[in-house]
Amino acid sequence: MKGVMGKILKVNLTAREWSEEQIDEGIYDQFLGGIGLATYILHRDIQKGADPLGPENVLGFVPGALTGTGSFVTGRFLVTGKSPLTGGWGDSNCGGNFSPGIKQAGYDGIFFYGTSSEPVYLFIDNKGPQILDASEYWGTTDAVDTEQQLIEKHTLRKKPVCVTIGEAAEKLSLISGIVNDKGRIAARSGLGAVMGSKKLKAVVLAGSKKIPVAKPDKMKEISTEYANKVRVMNLPGFVKGSTFPLVGKALGLNMRTPMNGIAMVGIFKKYGTIFANLSGLNGDLPVKNWALSTKHFKKKAKKTNPDLQLKKETNKYHCSSCNIGCGGEADISNIGDGAFKTTHKPEYETVASFGSLLLSNDLDGIYYINEICNRAGLDTISAGNTMAYAYECYEKGIITKEDTGGLELKWGQVDTAIEVLKQMIRREGFGALLADGVKAATRKIPGSEDCAMHAGGQEPGMHDPRFESGMGLHMSVDPTPGKHTVGAETYYMSTAVWNYCSWAPKQKLESKSHEQEATHEGAWKNVAMSAMKQLVDCSGGCLFAMLTGFNNWRLFDWLNAATGMEKSGDQLMEIGLRVQTMRQMFNIREGIDPWKNKMADRVIGRPPLPDGPTKGNSFDLEGQMQLYWEKIGWDRETGVPTRETLEKLNILQYTEA
Amino acid sequence: MRIKVSVAGIADHSVLEDGEYLVLGEKATIRTVYSRLKIPLYLRPFYRCYLNYKPAAMRDKLKDGDEVFFMTLAAGG
Numbered sequence: 001m002k003g004v005m006g007k008i009l010k011v012n013l014t015a016r017e018w019s020e021e022q023i024d025e026g027i028y029d030q031f032l033g034g035i036g037l038a039t040y041i042l043h044r045d046i047q048k049g050a051d052p053l054g055p056e057n058v059l060g061f062v063p064g065a066l067t068g069t070g071s072f073v074t075g076r077f078l079v080t081g082k083s084p085l086t087g088g089w090g091d092s093n094c095g096g097n098f099s100p101g102i103k104q105a106g107y108d109g110i111f112f113y114g115t116s117s118e119p120v121y122l123f124i125d126n127k128g129p130q131i132l133d134a135s136e137y138w139g140t141t142d143a144v145d146t147e148q149q150l151i152e153k154h155t156l157r158k159k160p161v162c163v164t165i166g167e168a169a170e171k172l173s174l175i176s177g178i179v180n181d182k183g184r185i186a187a188r189s190g191l192g193a194v195m196g197s198k199k200l201k202a203v204v205l206a207g208s209k210k211i212p213v214a215k216p217d218k219m220k221e222i223s224t225e226y227a228n229k230v231r232v233m234n235l236p237g238f239v240k241g242s243t244f245p246l247v248g249k250a251l252g253l254n255m256r257t258p259m260n261g262i263a264m265v266g267i268f269k270k271y272g273t274i275f276a277n278l279s280g281l282n283g284d285l286p287v288k289n290w291a292l293s294t295k296h297f298k299k300k301a302k303k304t305n306p307d308l309q310l311k312k313e314t315n316k317y318h319c320s321s322c323n324i325g326c327g328g329e330a331d332i333s334n335i336g337d338g339a340f341k342t343t344h345k346p347e348y349e350t351v352a353s354f355g356s357l358l359l360s361n362d363l364d365g366i367y368y369i370n371e372i373c374n375r376a377g378l379d380t381i382s383a384g385n386t387m388a389y390a391y392e393c394y395e396k397g398i399i400t401k402e403d404t405g406g407l408e409l410k411w412g413q414v415d416t417a418i419e420v421l422k423q424m425i426r427r428e429g430f431g432a433l434l435a436d437g438v439k440a441a442t443r444k445i446p447g448s449e450d451c452a453m454h455a456g457g458q459e460p461g462m463h464d465p466r467f468e469s470g471m472g473l474h475m476s477v478d479p480t481p482g483k484h485t486v487g488a489e490t491y492y493m494s495t496a497v498w499n500y501c502s503w504a505p506k507q508k509l510e511s512k513s514h515e516q517e518a519t520h521e522g523a524w525k526n527v528a529m530s531a532m533k534q535l536v537d538c539s540g541g542c543l544f545a546m547l548t549g550f551n552n553w554r555l556f557d558w559l560n561a562a563t564g565m566e567k568s569g570d571q572l573m574e575i576g577l578r579v580q581t582m583r584q585m586f587n588i589r590e591g592i593d594p595w596k597n598k599m600a601d602r603v604i605g606r607p608p609l610p611d612g613p614t615k616g617n618s619f620d621l622e623g624q625m626q627l628y629w630e631k632i633g634w635d636r637e638t639g640v641p642t643r644e645t646l647e648k649l650n651i652l653q654y655t656e657a
Numbered sequence: 658m659r660i661k662v663s664v665a666g667i668a669d670h671s672v673l674e675d676g677e678y679l680v681l682g683e684k685a686t687i688r689t690v691y692s693r694l695k696i697p698l699y700l701r702p703f704y705r706c707y708l709n710y711k712p713a714a715m716r717d718k719l720k721d722g723d724e725v726f727f728m729t730l731a732a733g734g
Contacts, residue, residue, distance in 0.1 A: 229710045236705055257670060258677060260663035262710070263728035509670040
């Protein structure tokens with residue numbers, strides 16, 4: 001099969017050896033690449049009951065089958081392993097420029113086994129892999145500076161690409177991630193701690209191997225069509241940040257309709273994700289540890305106007321192969337103590353998790369926190385949720401000044417959050433109680449369970465299921481729970497997946513009110529959402545590109561043209577179902593009860609909010625979970641994939657343990 | 658003529674066949690589409706219209722098989 005390199009690299013850190021493994025064509029046919037390939041390798045190589053922070057865990061870095069093939073917006077990679085945060089399948093998706101570097105090094109995945117006795121990093125150029133000493137960086141150099149120094153050290157003709165970990169991961173924080181491109185982060189699932197446990201400080205890639213493509217002319221044709229569409233999608237000048245609440249409110253909040261997703265491009269080009277700072281006032285934005293409606297943040301939100309963020313932006317940037325370019329960099333040399341010169345433009349997720357979730361609108365403080373987290377390699381979503389948890393515990397008297405070392409945790413105060421955050425990263429003082437996220441903190445702070453918002457141990461992304469129940473469903477049924485990047489009704493309606501997959505329901509014009517009920521059609525949509533997201537993650541694709549619609553971002557056609565396969569939409573979607581089921585089977589093998597991944601009651605409207613745009617909203621999560629399980633072929637009572645499904649997807653042999 | 662339309666929000670979707678097609682007379686323009694969809698005048702500034710993936714003007718004439726869609730601003734992140 002073209003599009004892929006045909007082999008993976010396996011690095012044994014205990015023995016400081018490496019080897020290559022050729023991957024059979026049949027495996028690519030079943031799993032494609034990216035996350036699919038990782039499910040096959042990790043099922044096989046991680047033993048049941050493995051300690052996530054022990055040498056028996058396997059940490060994988062995988063690009064997608066489309067990465068580096070000339071397709072657009074397919075330059076993302078996934079980090080995979082057994083999650084120390086959830087105890088189950090862990091993956092984390094990241095952009096930047098690292099992904100094609102894996103394939104240019106000659107591999108469809110780099111997998112780390114064992115544990116090094118001393119800090120090391122992996123360097124690969126065209127001469128092959130080397131495991132090198134990283135002692136000078138360990139405990140001394142943050143993720144951003146380590147990357148810069150290693151790139152300078154290894155730049156010859158080609159500038160390498162690099163992933164690193166910071167202090168949080170070195171100290172095994174269960175909410176730490178893996179950093180690349182000066183502060184992008186594969187943040188979710190706590191996989192930074194896995195890298196830290198292996199004493200692996202960085203991976204530096206400087207290969208230049210050619211990536212084979214089956215039908216380059218066809219690739220070019222599809223890519224040109226997408227480029228032409230993206231090029232003309234620009235926001236009109238009158239659209240300012242301040243129009244987002246009005247537009248969000250005015251535009252059909254009570255109706256669902258199919259929409260051409262390409263229309264989103266203009267917003268992403270100009271603002272990136274921060275447009276949601278204000279459009280989220282329609283009920284999507286969580287407020288005060290998910291306890292209040294957006295009504296209580298409306299006035300404060302003005303100070304998080306996306307236009308204020310654009311004023312700080314010094315330049316925009318694109319991830320590898322992206323022609324949209326939602327990223328930006330900002331000058332923060334005049335913020336706080338001036339410790340940092342620049343930071344990535346904080347994403348909406350960060351602005352919300354350290355903004356509305358703490359009842360704060362201190363944008364400067366959020367920029368400062370963003371850079372602290374990026375350099376330490378801390379997940380801002382989990383860290384923000386954990387901070388909000390601590391603030392609520394303090395408000396309710398569950399913890400006092402005696403516990404916090406004299407710090408007053410008052411809603412709206414970001415300065416205190418900065419101090420606590422630094423303690424969390426260093427695992428010192430009060431911060432040590434919070435360093436591993438909310439679930440771990442509840443074990444150390446008795447009586448605080450009701451303040452802890454998580455699904456299966458992972459804190460939720462900043463999109464409120466009371467606004468969109470599909471978000472809550474996917475946060476609960478996905479084998480990596482708590483993630484906001486899997487599915488939601490807003491995502492579905494713009495994908496046009498029904499044009500490619502015979503069983504995916506067509507989005508009709510309909511009222512949103514029935515979405516809170518468990519319906520067969522809703523369940524099929526959610527199953528399709530899961531399958532297409534896994535397919536995107538097999539390909540190295542970006543969620544935002546998926547939202548521009550498969551009729552525009554022609555993933556299905558690109559996959560066939562790049563690989564030489566001739567698979568129908570249904571056959572490609574079956575790969576997505578296979579991967580989703582493999583991920584679920586990993587959890588089942590590890591003894592995880594799928595019901596335990598259910599999102600915290602408060603987040604799903606139990607009790608409902610008494611006011612605001614989502615007033616009274618709650619939904620039948622259990623019923624929706626059962627219908628989802630039934631449609632995808634998992635037992636509707638237990639969430640365990642049935643034997644019939646495993647046989648149908650031809651994965652019984654990989655999942656029997 | 659029959660054109661494909663994608664529009665979110667407070668438009669009159671009841672005029673769409675199969676949820677996405679609009680049947681129009683021969684001399685129809687983009688203005689006709691706004692009118693048939695009953696997009697309120699005060700909201701028109703918030704809709705950006707594209708004809709066959711190019712920015713469209715009110716006076717642009719339509720032909721059978723054209724695709725018209727409107728840029729809308731929705732929540733996400």
